Amino acid sequence: MTTFQKLSFKKRFLAFGLFVFIVHCANAQTPTLTLDFTKPGAAVSPMLYGLMTEEINHSYDGGLYAELIRNRIFRDNPTKPEGWSLVNEDSVNSKASMKLIAATQDNVPFDERRNAINGSLQTCLRLTVEKAAGRVGIANEGYWGIPVKPSTTYRASFYIKGTGTIQPPRRPGSQQPAPTTVIEDQTAGPISVTIESNDGKTVYASGTINLDKSPFWKKYELTLTTSTNVKPTTDARFVITTNRTGLYYFNLVSLFPPTYNNQPNGFRQDLMQMLVDMKPKFLRFPGGNFLEGPLLTDAFPWKQTLGPLENRPGHRGSWGYRPSDGMGLLEFLMWCENMGAEPLLGVYAGYSLNGDHVDAGPLLKPYVEDALNEIEYVIGDVTTYWGAKRAEDGHPAPFKMTYIEIGNEDWFDRSGSYNGRFTQFREAIEKKYPQLICISTIADAQYPDLKVTTGKKPAVLDEHYYRSSWDMWQNASQYDKYDRNGAKIFVGEWATREGAPTTNLNAALGDAAWMAGMERNSDLIIMSCYAPLFVNVNTATATAPKAWQWDSDLIGYNALNSYGSPSYYVQKLFSHYLGNKIVPMSVENIPTQPRPLTRRDSTQGITTPPLVPTVFYSATMNENSGTIYLKIVNTTGKKQPVQINFNGNKMLPNANLVVIRGNKPEDTNTLTEPEKIIPVATKIKGVAPVFKRTLDPYSVSIFELQTAK
Ligand code: AHR
Numbered sequence: 001m002t003t004f005q006k007l008s009f010k011k012r013f014l015a016f017g018l019f020v021f022i023v024h025c026a027n028a029q030t031p032t033l034t035l036d037f038t039k040p041g042a043a044v045s046p047m048l049y050g051l052m053t054e055e056i057n058h059s060y061d062g063g064l065y066a067e068l069i070r071n072r073i074f075r076d077n078p079t080k081p082e083g084w085s086l087v088n089e090d091s092v093n094s095k096a097s098m099k100l101i102a103a104t105q106d107n108v109p110f111d112e113r114r115n116a117i118n119g120s121l122q123t124c125l126r127l128t129v130e131k132a133a134g135r136v137g138i139a140n141e142g143y144w145g146i147p148v149k150p151s152t153t154y155r156a157s158f159y160i161k162g163t164g165t166i167q168p169p170r171r172p173g174s175q176q177p178a179p180t181t182v183i184e185d186q187t188a189g190p191i192s193v194t195i196e197s198n199d200g201k202t203v204y205a206s207g208t209i210n211l212d213k214s215p216f217w218k219k220y221e222l223t224l225t226t227s228t229n230v231k232p233t234t235d236a237r238f239v240i241t242t243n244r245t246g247l248y249y250f251n252l253v254s255l256f257p258p259t260y261n262n263q264p265n266g267f268r269q270d271l272m273q274m275l276v277d278m279k280p281k282f283l284r285f286p287g288g289n290f291l292e293g294p295l296l297t298d299a300f301p302w303k304q305t306l307g308p309l310e311n312r313p314g315h316r317g318s319w320g321y322r323p324s325d326g327m328g329l330l331e332f333l334m335w336c337e338n339m340g341a342e343p344l345l346g347v348y349a350g351y352s353l354n355g356d357h358v359d360a361g362p363l364l365k366p367y368v369e370d371a372l373n374e375i376e377y378v379i380g381d382v383t384t385y386w387g388a389k390r391a392e393d394g395h396p397a398p399f400k401m402t403y404i405e406i407g408n409e410d411w412f413d414r415s416g417s418y419n420g421r422f423t424q425f426r427e428a429i430e431k432k433y434p435q436l437i438c439i440s441t442i443a444d445a446q447y448p449d450l451k452v453t454t455g456k457k458p459a460v461l462d463e464h465y466y467r468s469s470w471d472m473w474q475n476a477s478q479y480d481k482y483d484r485n486g487a488k489i490f491v492g493e494w495a496t497r498e499g500a501p502t503t504n505l506n507a508a509l510g511d512a513a514w515m516a517g518m519e520r521n522s523d524l525i526i527m528s529c530y531a532p533l534f535v536n537v538n539t540a541t542a543t544a545p546k547a548w549q550w551d552s553d554l555i556g557y558n559a560l561n562s563y564g565s566p567s568y569y570v571q572k573l574f575s576h577y578l579g580n581k582i583v584p585m586s587v588e589n590i591p592t593q594p595r596p597l598t599r600r601d602s603t604q605g606i607t608t609p610p611l612v613p614t615v616f617y618s619a620t621m622n623e624n625s626g627t628i629y630l631k632i633v634n635t636t637g638k639k640q641p642v643q644i645n646f647n648g649n650k651m652l653p654n655a656n657l658v659v660i661r662g663n664k665p666e667d668t669n670t671l672t673e674p675e676k677i678i679p680v681a682t683k684i685k686g687v688a689p690v691f692k693r694t695l696d697p698y699s700v701s702i703f704e705l706q707t708a709k
Pocket of ligand 1: 054056287288289290408411493531532550
């Protein structure tokens with residue numbers, strides 16, 4: 001036991017009070033930040049701020065990917081048609097039922113297994129109508145509702161066939177046993193398609209297809225348009241109905257609202273706009289855990305995410321639900337293109353989330369080949385096999401790509417196999433594409449015992465940090481001390497984890513402090529990206545589970561609306577207000593506060609609260625325009641006077657100031673209050689070589705200053 005622990009509670013309390021008092025006195029002098037233009041500043045990495053994404057929290061299905069139908073190919077759950085319900089308006093006089101028919105399921109009678117459309121669309125939904133006294137059909141609940149907006153045209157499509165027997169007839173002339181069930185086949189004729197309220201009383205948009213008299217699958221397409229006076233709602237469903245008897249089979253039911261830039265199989269407009277507004281320089285995809293999958297067989301199956309939706313069976317995801325893979329490899333690349341960002345492709349490196357791995361050597365070779373093919377799809381020209389495939393898919397021009405990441409968080413693989421796996425991938429990739437830079441997922445600083453040591457040292461290491469605000473503030477300067485002769489650092493996942501489902505102001509203050517530290521060191525930190533990016537904020541309903549798996553995310557939404565967390569706005573500002581040169585700074589009198597002791601501290605025998613800075617800073621300059629971007633964070637609830645000195649350059653007296661602030665650390669944005677914490681821009685005057693300002697409590701301030709000629 002330490003001397004401090006031996007004191008009575010009262011004495012310890014007094015001792016802590018004295019400690020706080022001393023700290024307060026030490027803090028009393030005004031913090032001074034001197035921007036020193038007489039010293040050369042290093043270049044800011046041109047790719048410093050990017051985005052990281054994966055299918056988590058319904059980021060794509062029920063998120064950025066604009067498809068509105070949940071479980072469109074009926075494979076989400078092998079035992080029940082999740083997301084679907086029976087519509088039977090006159091249940092007394094009508095008789096109808098629906099059933100999942102899976103070609104691969106053993107308990108389905110043999111005859112019923114003949115309903116696959118192809119190898120991907122093997123499960124369909126059968127609607128049996130024995131008596132039809134009113135509307136009978138199927139309804140889809142969407143991803144926590146179908147979003148209805150005024151004057152909006154939706155594109156619907158589905159495969160359907162109608163028959164009277166459960167055994168579909170074979171082509172003329174072929175042998176077949178007698179049909180087992182016969183219902184009067186009245187299936188041919190009009191089929192009604194609507195977007196309507198969940199109680200069926202209000203129809204927002206409607207259309208009709210005319211079902212052929214044919215027992216064979218056919219795809220039908222139509223548009224549905226809402227009127228101008230419709231009130232936006234998510235209390236809606238997508239419904240396909242008939243009023244005639246027979247057996248109706250459905251597959252690949254799809255409904256798209258207008259998409260960003262009208263791209264086919266495209267993106268939700270509001271969400272893509274929020275991303276474009278961030279001006280990210282790269283997109284790290286497809287994961288995260290989503291790259292790896294639970295088992296060796298569940299890695300992101302990039303090949304089966306290409307081409308028509310008919311060829312995309314979806315796969316087992318990493319976050320408890322089955323991704324449709326509508327967001328496939330080309331969609332990720334189009335997403336990059338929309339943002340003017342480079343793809344940063346993570347290739348699967350033979351390690352799965354359950355801990356299995358494939359050893360380097362001949363067994364790993366097919367995985368390396370697969371990665372080379374995937375890279376060829378991204379950057380190969382049209383004379384290459386996979387480049388030609390990309391052209392066939394609609395994008396002849398190769399994408400510009402600089403970085404490839406080999407795996408994800410391979411420090412979890414305690415077998416030590418990453419050394420060999422990384423080297424085998426890197427050698428093969430560099431041989432075929434010498435211009436590409438391979439990133440190792442094991443960082444020396446974080447996992448010195450696991451780092452890659454065979455062959456050439458990796459040029460870039462990926463570090464991940466999920467921390468509390470206190471941890472961020474305490475470690476915000478960690479990169480000031482890193483070795484400049486070692487590898488460059490990619491902070492491939494990081495976040496201050498406070499607030500759920502999206503982060504709060506305190507988290508944003510943690511983020512801003514951390515970003516200031518990365519920015520000051522952006523000669524070393526060449527790229528960084530926050531994670532997770534997206535969260536569908538719906539909680540569980542009677543029929544659908546809670547939408548998210550991970551608390552503390554950047555952008556929240558339901559089917560209709562979206563909002564940015566305070567962290568989102570910090571990210572956006574940091575990325576907008578960034579120069580191309582770091583301005584060297586010296587600081588004095590940076591105030592501190594004692595960090596409350598944690599359980600981890602007590603296990604490590606730490607009994608004195610560590611002192612943590614309360615003011616964080618970074619300055620960059622655009623050398624061409626002479627614009628200076630000075631960022632200062634005040635993490636406390638007190639107004640904080642600061643003195644800013646400009647050494648070696650004179651500033652114009654007028655400047656712009658953008659501030660993100662709030663009244664308390666828990667303040668946050670939500671669907672109902674989406675703009676509680678947002679940046680506010682003002683003009684300021686009187687900028688002088690020695691310039692005094694008072695920072696708002698709980699604030700991030702960005703000064704945009706202009707060098708006088
Ligand atoms: O961002 C959420 C998860 O955190 C990622 O999938 C994984 O890489 C990390 O552990």
